[in-house]
Amino acid sequence: MLTRYAPSPTGHLHLGHVANAIYVWGLARAAGGRVLLRMEDHDRIRCRPEYEAGILEDLAWLGFEPDEGLSPLLRQSDRDHIYRDALEGLRLTHHVYVCDCSRKRVAAAHYDGFCRTRGLVEGPGRGIRVQSDEGGDLLLRDRDGHWTYHFAVVVDDIRQKITHVIRGEDLRSSVERQLCLRRMLRADASLTYVHHRLILKPNGEKLSKSAGDTGVRELRRAGLTASEVIGRAAAAVGLVGSPRSIPAASVDKLFSAF
Numbered sequence: 001m002l003t004r005y006a007p008s009p010t011g012h013l014h015l016g017h018v019a020n021a022i023y024v025w026g027l028a029r030a031a032g033g034r035v036l037l038r039m040e041d042h043d044r045i046r047c048r049p050e051y052e053a054g055i056l057e058d059l060a061w062l063g064f065e066p067d068e069g070l071s072p073l074l075r076q077s078d079r080d081h082i083y084r085d086a087l088e089g090l091r092l093t094h095h096v097y098v099c100d101c102s103r104k105r106v107a108a109a110h111y112d113g114f115c116r117t118r119g120l121v122e123g124p125g126r127g128i129r130v131q132s133d134e135g136g137d138l139l140l141r142d143r144d145g146h147w148t149y150h151f152a153v154v155v156d157d158i159r160q161k162i163t164h165v166i167r168g169e170d171l172r173s174s175v176e177r178q179l180c181l182r183r184m185l186r187a188d189a190s191l192t193y194v195h196h197r198l199i200l201k202p203n204g205e206k207l208s209k210s211a212g213d214t215g216v217r218e219l220r221r222a223g224l225t226a227s228e229v230i231g232r233a234a235a236a237v238g239l240v241g242s243p244r245s246i247p248a249a250s251v252d253k254l255f256s257a258f
């Protein structure tokens with residue numbers, strides 16, 4: 001079993017990220033598996049080096065140690081050639097085309113294939129799509145020249161031989177799209193998805209990276225220990241009945257029945 005912890009350096013870690021780390025490390029360790037760290041910084045506009053450094057520091061403070069990907073640090077922004085290569089491979093078997101539709105025009109859930117036969121050439125302000133009969137033509141690179149989240153993640157999961165993807169249930173709706181891309185890219189191994197509960201605010205919204213009251217740094221500054229922060233996140237997703245001290249090294253015990 002090889003799973004991954006894949007934060008985006010667009011903000012600091014909060015309790016929601018800690019909950020995900022508990023599931024990732026807990027399930028991996030309980031199964032004798034390994035954890036790969038992957039910095040998902042494909043969006044170069046929103047990512048910041050100081051967030052990357054902050055995430056690494058917080059993870060180390062919490063005690064979650066990746067088995068791979070930390071040194072050297074595995075970053076999507078260093079893997080442009082890998083995505084290019086995957087795109088070239090995709091062209092051999094599928095209709096890959098340039099699309100200049102605005103986000104507004106594509107507001108519907110499934111892209112209608114407007115640019116499929118327009119024969120546009122690549123250039124600034126133009127994205128790249130692949131024709132798919134299953135759920136709308138998928139965007140692989142956006143109009144700003146960034147590889148899309150789905151494409152980068154699916155290529156990485158295949159190339160890095162990830163066997164289990166463990167993530168919040170807010171991403172459940174992307175499984176179909178990602179499995180479709182996986183088939184197009186001819187992944188030979190299967191992938192298991194595990195979706196877990198999210199920590200919600202009292203009004204039912206997801207935590208955001210600006211959530212000061214749940215940020216790892218804020219809790220640390222308030223005097224909580226790493227084990228207390230982990231215990232608080234575990235309680236918030238119902239893994240334990242009430243907040244208690246849980247060291248990172250024993251999160252596997254929360255999943256002994258898995």
Ligand SMILES: [Zn+2]
Pocket residue numbers: 098099100101113114115116
């Ligand atoms: Zn288009």
